[in-house]
Amino acid sequence: MHTAPLPPASSGIRLDPDINICQTDLPLDWYQAEFKPYAEEYMRLPDRKPGTVLPWLDKYAGPALEHFGDSLLLVAHFYMGGEIVKLVERYGGAVSDSYQLALQAARNPHKKVIVESAVHFMAESIAILANPDQSVWITNPKAGCTMEMLAKDYMVEPVAEQLIERYGDDLTVIAYMNTGGRIKALAGRTGGAVCTSSNAPKVVEWARRQGKKILFVPDQHLGRNTAYKLGMDLSKVVALPDPQVARGAIKLSDKTIEGGLASLDRAEMILWGSYCGVHTVFSPAQVNYWRERGYTVLVHPESKLEVVQAADGSGSTNFLWEAVMKAAPGAKLAIGTEGHFVKNAREQGRQRGVEVVHLADIPDPAFHSMGCGCATMSRNDPPHLAGLLDLLRQGKAPAINRVYAGDVVDEQSGALDRKGDSERAVLVRHARAALQRMIDITEAK
Numbered sequence: 001m002h003t004a005p006l007p008p009a010s011s012g013i014r015l016d017p018d019i020n021i022c023q024t025d026l027p028l029d030w031y032q033a034e035f036k037p038y039a040e041e042y043m044r045l046p047d048r049k050p051g052t053v054l055p056w057l058d059k060y061a062g063p064a065l066e067h068f069g070d071s072l073l074l075v076a077h078f079y080m081g082g083e084i085v086k087l088v089e090r091y092g093g094a095v096s097d098s099y100q101l102a103l104q105a106a107r108n109p110h111k112k113v114i115v116e117s118a119v120h121f122m123a124e125s126i127a128i129l130a131n132p133d134q135s136v137w138i139t140n141p142k143a144g145c146t147m148e149m150l151a152k153d154y155m156v157e158p159v160a161e162q163l164i165e166r167y168g169d170d171l172t173v174i175a176y177m178n179t180g181g182r183i184k185a186l187a188g189r190t191g192g193a194v195c196t197s198s199n200a201p202k203v204v205e206w207a208r209r210q211g212k213k214i215l216f217v218p219d220q221h222l223g224r225n226t227a228y229k230l231g232m233d234l235s236k237v238v239a240l241p242d243p244q245v246a247r248g249a250i251k252l253s254d255k256t257i258e259g260g261l262a263s264l265d266r267a268e269m270i271l272w273g274s275y276c277g278v279h280t281v282f283s284p285a286q287v288n289y290w291r292e293r294g295y296t297v298l299v300h301p302e303s304k305l306e307v308v309q310a311a312d313g314s315g316s317t318n319f320l321w322e323a324v325m326k327a328a329p330g331a332k333l334a335i336g337t338e339g340h341f342v343k344n345a346r347e348q349g350r351q352r353g354v355e356v357v358h359l360a361d362i363p364d365p366a367f368h369s370m371g372c373g374c375a376t377m378s379r380n381d382p383p384h385l386a387g388l389l390d391l392l393r394q395g396k397a398p399a400i401n402r403v404y405a406g407d408v409v410d411e412q413s414g415a416l417d418r419k420g421d422s423e424r425a426v427l428v429r430h431a432r433a434a435l436q437r438m439i440d441i442t443e444a445k
């Protein structure tokens with residue numbers, strides 16, 4: 001058993017031995033074979049309190065940290081359960097949003113082994129920007145993002161090809177950060193850019209100034225909210241059919257497109273039909289409930305347009321976090337976003353006299369309303385982190401847990417479609433071009 005002292009938590013999130021770990025244990029038959037021994041051990045622990053789980057994790061993380069030294073970097077997204085956030089910070093890692101996560105390898109060239117607890121597209125974004133001597137690993141490759149799952153390359157590319165055939169160079173693709181590398185590369189190939197929820201208006205405006213017709217992938221709500229924010233004529237913002245129909249690979253025609261092909265011809269922006277199940281549970285009635293009780297309501301722009309219109313403000317994960325951190329003591333905030341994030345924000349707010357509630361957690365049975373966490377993100381649980389660190393130390397980590405640019409994983413079966421070196425090099429070039437355009441647009445005066 002490793003007994004060396006642990007590094008201090010890096011961001012001041014308090015380790016509270018009285019908070020129960022809320023991770024729901026996954027069924028054993030769900031783990032990759034290599035991870036089952038760790039899951040079995042975890043399930044035999046007497047409870048899920050940090051005071052029990054942290055020493056158990058330390059048994060595996062400590063030797064891995066000793067083995068890799070300063071070359072190992074642990075990273076997690078804000079939406080991970082508070083317990084994983086605390087664990088990663090306890091081991092000297094970084095917790096951030098998807099944009100900041102993507103930059104972790106490039107900003108830390110001395111880190112050679114990067115272990116990510118978040119969804120797959122986020123690890124892939126790190127891999128796109130990584131140097132050749134850096135390896136990126138995900139604790140659970142089946143942790144997908146639902147809006148990205150409905151915008152795989154084999155769904156989007158056939159539709160993009162039909163649009164390019166119809167509009168030629170006038171069409172450009174803007175890929176939200178929540179896309180796989182193949183879609184980011186498609187954006188790069190069409191002269192487009194990547195965007196985040198905070199810089200989407202700037203990126204869309206940049207494309208409009210060039211007179212481009214935009215295919216916005218994958219989140220229809222972020223696309224529509226961005227158009228609204230920019231004052232665009234919403235009758236010229238056309239959503240493609242639900243990608244769950246025909247797995248997205250639709251033939252564009254007067255029958256399949258609402259308003260027919262003429263509506264696409266008139267459109268300024270064409271929206272891929274994907275969405276996030278976590279952010280589309282919100283309603284204007286929930287917003288009104290909290291506002292009537294003196295709360296300021298802030299929501300993420302992956303929510304529906306009518307919710308954004310009813311709320312007091314909307315913005316990215318960082319915007320929401322900053323709003324909590326900067327709120328004056330006594331402030332009351334209702335936040336419409338992912339459940340684990342709101343739980344972490346509530347803990348932070350409480351320490352400063354700021355009350356934070358989840359927009360959908362309404363204590364009135366008439367609403368039938370309850371907030372939820374990102375279930376797929378939570379597929380990265382403590383046994384996955386312990387197992388991957390231990391297997392990496394032993395040189396036995398499964399190949400599927402290594403993340404390369406262009407990887408596509410089937411979130412049900414775990415089947416992996418990985419590109420060869422030369423194809424990957426082309427993909428990385430295009431995807432990096434789209435990411436660089438975003439950075440240039442965002443940082444331009």
Ligand code: SF4
Nearest residue numbers: 145146147276278374
């Ligand atoms: S909260 Fe929604 S958009 Fe974010 S990672 Fe989870 S499924 Fe994807």
